Amino acid sequence: MRRKVFEIGGIVAAVILVGFGVAAIVLGANGRSTVKTDLAEQKITGTPDMTPQAIKSEAAKAGLDVSTLPIPSCTVANQAIDTGSKARCFAQYMTIHALEATGGLYYSQMPRYATANGKGTNEEAAALKSSTGTPVENPARNVWIDETALSTALNASYMADQTSVFGIVVGIALLLSGVGFAILAAGGALRTGRSRPLPEEEASKGARVGSHPELSAS
Secondary structure (H helix, E strand, O other): OHHHHHHHHHHHHHHHHHHHHHHHHHHHHHHHHHHHHHHHOOOOOOOOOHHHHHHHHHHOOOOEEEEEEEOOOOOOOOOOOOOHHHHHHHHHHHHHHHHOOOOOOOOOOOOOEEEOOOOOOOOOOHHEEEEOOOOEEEEHHHHHHHHHHHHHHHHHHHHHHHHHHHHHHHHHHHHHHHHHHHHHHHHOOOOOOOOOOOOOHHHHHHHHHHOOOOHHHO
8 A cells, every 4th residue: 555655656746846847947938038029129239349359449549447447258249139148248348338438437436526627526515506506416427327227127137037047957857857756656666665574574574483383493
């Protein structure tokens, strides 16, 4: 009876693993498809300078220290951005473009207010004034606000794409595990039959032999 229970339990476990594996693969594939569709709808195309060599030359012309810049190693020049990997690459080049526009300064390094000499200041009294008399915000900081918003969305696409790939890999692993489990269960590997009896079985056998002197003598 126990043998039958183990066999049925093994088959049930195998079916569950196969079901979860198939579901994970389907969900992962749907996730990747959604990422590609959403990116394609944005109609984003890499600019001609989005190659490592071209962006280095452009950054140097802008007066930036190329040796300290996070130069991307990927290339998306004139390519449609329709995958998570391309979206991440595009976001990396956007960072270089933003640095070119701000003279190599990040958002946290730039003064809050604009000044007539273009250097900016954190002092309201020294800032340019609008028609209402309020200090004018440093426009260069808006470059980083836009860049951060767009690159975050692109990097989120990359994360979603990688998560989908992970789901597909896990699904394949579950599927193979389920198939293997089914083979073991169907082949009898999970049965309770043993070549060596359990201790209680040995004790019972010894008691039976002891009760028959003619058997023990032999």
